[in-house]
Amino acid sequence: MAKFNVTFNEALCKACGLCVTACPKNLIKLNMEVTNDSGYTPATMTDIESCIGCQSCARMCPDCVITIEKND
Numbered sequence: 001m002a003k004f005n006v007t008f009n010e011a012l013c014k015a016c017g018l019c020v021t022a023c024p025k026n027l028i029k030l031n032m033e034v035t036n037d038s039g040y041t042p043a044t045m046t047d048i049e050s051c052i053g054c055q056s057c058a059r060m061c062p063d064c065v066i067t068i069e070k071n072d
């Protein structure tokens with residue numbers, strides 16, 4: 001199991017890309033295959049196993065879309 005769980009409240013994402021830039025491991029991308037009800041392509045994780053739980057993405061998001069939990 002991955003050390004951390006990173007979830008996105010896709011409905012709130014505005015696809016600003018700030019979390020993509022903020023991740024030091026370059027693990028987040030905008031999912032061009034999904035469009036939320038507001039018409040944006042929401043952010044998503046590419047490789048949860050590589051997440052170091054730094055919270056940089058969650059702190060950067062202006063809309064509190066991202067939640068990070070530590071797995072036991």
Ligand code: SF4
Nearest residue numbers: 023051052054055057
């Ligand atoms: S917690 Fe850190 S390493 Fe994990 S996705 Fe967010 S910015 Fe990247």
Ligand code: SF4
Nearest residue numbers: 013014016017019061
């Ligand atoms: S920073 Fe927040 S609103 Fe912007 S793309 Fe990332 S999850 Fe979406």
